[in-house]
Amino acid sequence: MKHFRTRPLPRPPRRGQHLLVLLPLLAFVAVTLPAAAAKVTLDPSAWGHPAGADCVSCHEKASPGIAEQWHQSAHQSAGVNCMDCHEAKAEDVDAIEHEGQIIATIVSPKDCGRCHEQEYAEQAGSVHAEAYAIIEDRVPALAHNVTGAEMQAAGCDQCHGSEVKVRGDGTLDPATWPNSGIGRINPDGSKGSCSSCHGRHAFSKAQAREPDACVRCHSGPDSPDKEIFEASKHGMLYAAQREAMNLGADSWIAGQDYTAAPTCVTCHMGAAGKVPATHDVGLRNAWSLNTPVSEQQYLVVLDDGSKLELPASAKPPKRGTELTKADGSGAKVKAVVTPERRRLVMSTVCLECHSKTMTQGFMTQFDNVVELYNTKFGEPAAAIMAGLYDQGLLTPLPFDEPLEFTYWELWHDEGARARHGASMASPNHAWWEGMYLVGRNFYSRFLPEARAIAGERAAELVDGHIDGAAGHAWLAATEQANPILGWMPPAPESEPEPAAPDAADGDGAAEADTEAEDVAADDRSTTEEGGR
Amino acid sequence: MIKLNPPAFITRHVLFALVAGGVGGVVFMFFLLEFDDYTSSNAFCTTCHSMTYAEESYRRSAHYDSASGVRASCGDCHVSEGIIMATYDHAVGTKDLIKQLFGANYDDPVVSLLHLPEAAFAAREWFRKRDSATCKRCHTLDAIQGTRANTAAIHQEETDGKTCIDCHLNLVHRKVPSEQTFKREAWNAMVEEEFGLAPGTAVRLLAGAEFSEPATAPAPATKLAEEPPAGSSGH
Numbered sequence: 177m178k179h180f181r182t183r184p185l186p187r188p189p190r191r192g193q194h195l196l197v198l199l200p201l202l203a204f205v206a207v208t209l210p211a212a213a214a215k216v217t218l219d220p221s222a223w224g225h226p227a228g229a230d231c232v233s234c235h236e237k238a239s240p241g242i243a244e245q246w247h248q249s250a251h252q253s254a255g256v257n258c259m260d261c262h263e264a265k266a267e268d269v270d271a272i273e274h275e276g277q278i279i280a281t282i283v284s285p286k287d288c289g290r291c292h293e294q295e296y297a298e299q300a301g302s303v304h305a306e307a308y309a310i311i312e313d314r315v316p317a318l319a320h321n322v323t324g325a326e327m328q329a330a331g332c333d334q335c336h337g338s339e340v341k342v343r344g345d346g347t348l349d350p351a352t353w354p355n356s357g358i359g360r361i362n363p364d365g366s367k368g369s370c371s372s373c374h375g376r377h378a379f380s381k382a383q384a385r386e387p388d389a390c391v392r393c394h395s396g397p398d399s400p401d402k403e404i405f406e407a408s409k410h411g412m413l414y415a416a417q418r419e420a421m422n423l424g425a426d427s428w429i430a431g432q433d434y435t436a437a438p439t440c441v442t443c444h445m446g447a448a449g450k451v452p453a454t455h456d457v458g459l460r461n462a463w464s465l466n467t468p469v470s471e472q473q474y475l476v477v478l479d480d481g482s483k484l485e486l487p488a489s490a491k492p493p494k495r496g497t498e499l500t501k502a503d504g505s506g507a508k509v510k511a512v513v514t515p516e517r518r519r520l521v522m523s524t525v526c527l528e529c530h531s532k533t534m535t536q537g538f539m540t541q542f543d544n545v546v547e548l549y550n551t552k553f554g555e556p557a558a559a560i561m562a563g564l565y566d567q568g569l570l571t572p573l574p575f576d577e578p579l580e581f582t583y584w585e586l587w588h589d590e591g592a593r594a595r596h597g598a599s600m601a602s603p604n605h606a607w608w609e610g611m612y613l614v615g616r617n618f619y620s621r622f623l624p625e626a627r628a629i630a631g632e633r634a635a636e637l638v639d640g641h642i643d644g645a646a647g648h649a650w651l652a653a654t655e656q657a658n659p660i661l662g663w664m665p666p667a668p669e670s671e672p673e674p675a676a677p678d679a680a681d682g683d684g685a686a687e688a689d690t691e692a693e694d695v696a697a698d699d700r701s702t703t704e705e706g707g708r
Numbered sequence: 709m710i711k712l713n714p715p716a717f718i719t720r721h722v723l724f725a726l727v728a729g730g731v732g733g734v735v736f737m738f739f740l741l742e743f744d745d746y747t748s749s750n751a752f753c754t755t756c757h758s759m760t761y762a763e764e765s766y767r768r769s770a771h772y773d774s775a776s777g778v779r780a781s782c783g784d785c786h787v788s789e790g791i792i793m794a795t796y797d798h799a800v801g802t803k804d805l806i807k808q809l810f811g812a813n814y815d816d817p818v819v820s821l822l823h824l825p826e827a828a829f830a831a832r833e834w835f836r837k838r839d840s841a842t843c844k845r846c847h848t849l850d851a852i853q854g855t856r857a858n859t860a861a862i863h864q865e866e867t868d869g870k871t872c873i874d875c876h877l878n879l880v881h882r883k884v885p886s887e888q889t890f891k892r893e894a895w896n897a898m899v900e901e902e903f904g905l906a907p908g909t910a911v912r913l914l915a916g917a918e919f920s921e922p923a924t925a926p927a928p929a930t931k932l933a934e935e936p937p938a939g940s941s942g943h
Contacts, residue, residue: 237861237865271889344891344896344897345882345883
């Protein structure tokens with residue numbers, strides 16, 4: 177593990193110019209968010225277990241890797257030893273006896289929360305902590321049916337977390353362990369895994385602030401956030417100026433302690449100016465981006481400390497209303513944070529480096545992409561699928577028909593890539609890896625497959641959902657030639673040597689009535705006719 | 709030549725009794741040696757069907773199959789060295805025989821597994837009380853090298869006040885938690901799940917209900933093949 181020792185950057189001279197912008201935000205922040213970066217407030221006498229020295233002495237030999245990581249850690253400097261985190265009570269479900277001590281292998285967020293109270297409270301109920309609960313019911317339909325239950329342990333659960341099962345003989349069921357997925361259901365009932373981002377046993381601040389801390393899960397076809405970040409200007413600057421990131425600093429406030437570039441943490445969790453750090457990683461997200469259709473979302477804070485996201489299209493729940501959480505349990509509404517508020521927090525981070533105009537412009541571009549995806553592809557595709565299910569033309573069972581894979585990839589992979597690409601400013605992912613593929617899929621696979629399934633009712637069940645929509649009107653203009661594919665109709669008055677610019681002239685080409693053009697039009701005829 | 713003048717109380721009868729007693733004693737010692745030896749053998753132990761479950765995991769352990777060809781028998785580990793202690797252990801061990809004959813139906817794999825934890829706790833205590841003496845018949849602390857870099861150092865430097873069994877439990881037989889952290893309900897649930905039994909069956913079986921309830925017939929022996937392999941140390 178590398179540690180970056182960097183010179184502290186001079187504090188940027190410009191401050192206060194955004195104060196007016198910040199004022200309404202600060203009022204919100206003061207009420208709903210903890211005020212400062214978390215310091216452990218527990219008395220040091222609460223740690224430094226006497227048996228810890230024995231653990232270290234033996235583990236220096238038995239597992240020198242983790243022992244050395246700990247030796248170099250802030251935990252070691254503070255006198256926190258193995259037993260302080262791993263100690264368990266004999267009655268704990270996963271307690272084991274190890275060399276005369278009662279310990280547990282799993283150190284849950286609740287265990288970490290003994291000292292790191294604020295981080296524990298923030299991550300509880302976050303979209304990270306709920307990552308397993310959110311997909312628990314859906315996993316079997318894809319991982320178990322399409323592949324096999326084995327893939328849940330090796331795939332899904334490694335990011336989303338597993339529901340750790342302790343067997344009667346005290347061992348942890350290998351179908352659920354090892355696991356450091358972020359929404360892990362721990363034997364003590366707590367949700368999450370701090371070591372998902374904070375690598376054991378060094379728990380280095382610098383490591384967790386690296387974009388690489390997120391890469392294990394936020395990469396790949398459905399959430400290529402690593403690739404998006406790297407392909408963005410933010411990632412470009414980070415790569416070039418990494419040594420100026422001050423990653424190992426105690427205080428790590430964007431705009432104060434570093435200005436070279438933002439990382440994932442900076443925007444989604446980090447302190448920036450007066451915006452406090454938070455371990456609720458989804459707090460600043462106004463949109464849901466990994467859904468068939470994106471929705472702006474309320475963040476509902478519940479009275480048991482957990483949180484819930486609800487679509488902004490519905491009425492916000494009133495204070496005191498009883499709501500059902502992802503895991504089925506209920507809690508009362510304590511506070512509701514609107515999507516506008518959430519966006520405001522995120523935008524305030526931007527303001528550390530960008531102007532308000534630029535920030536708003538960027539957010540507008542992002543919102544436009546999400547709304548385009550929704551109205552042009554997400555909503556019609558969802559409606560077409562719903563119609564086919566309702567009419568019994570698709571079986572209720574997911575993934576037993578090719579169209580279901582097509583639809584899944586449309587929103588879950590390509591659609592998510594497009595939206596994530598726009599959200600984090602990677603043109604490649606917004607377009608080539610994203611919306612271009614959405615369009616290609618929609619017109620060349622999804623619609624033809626859906627029409628084939630709908631048969632004679634295609635006009636009603638499929639094309640009815642895109643007819644008349646402005647975004648799909650271009651299909652009707654079949655005479656509209658363009659040189660993008662390397663072909664243009666011959667100029668109306670064919671000379672032996674026609675001038676090149678004339679041949680490429682779109683208006684002239686459209687008027688030409690040649691056999692070649694008819695062929696080209698026929699190629700699109702299925703789509704076009706279906707659209708009527 | 710010195711003429712032997714035995715004391716007057718050494719009559720012919722006394723002399724005969726001494727010779728007969730001496731010969732009888734020697735014969736008895738030989739009998740005990742042979743008895744202890746035979747009753748320590750794998751063949752003897754597994755004449756009880758219930759012991760074949762212990763044999764299953766033993767046969768998959770390094771104490772049965774080792775690269776060196778050394779094979780520890782049941783008695784090598786579970787019967788003390790020396791004729792006196794070996795005989796004592798066997799005498800105490802007759803309580804197991806009595807339980808086998810008059811106690812629960814240990815031949816039933818379910819009943820056997822349900823009772824395994826207590827057996828394991830007792831065996832560990834037995835090792836602990838004897839400072840793991842039977843381990844040390846073969847293993848000499850000073851000579852332990854191991855295959856990993858620091859195995860020798862760990863055994864030299866980290867074993868003060870510890871005896872082999874403190875760390876090396878669950879070495880040969882099926883894994884059982886330590887007594888301190890053992891949870892009977894979780895164990896019962898595991899057994900019920902493993903044998904496809906209705907919840908609550910374990911409690912009834914432990915209460916001695918197995919003889920009257922046909923629903924609790926032993927599961928096929930093949931089930932045992934699905935057991936997790938034994939042989940991991942307590943580390």
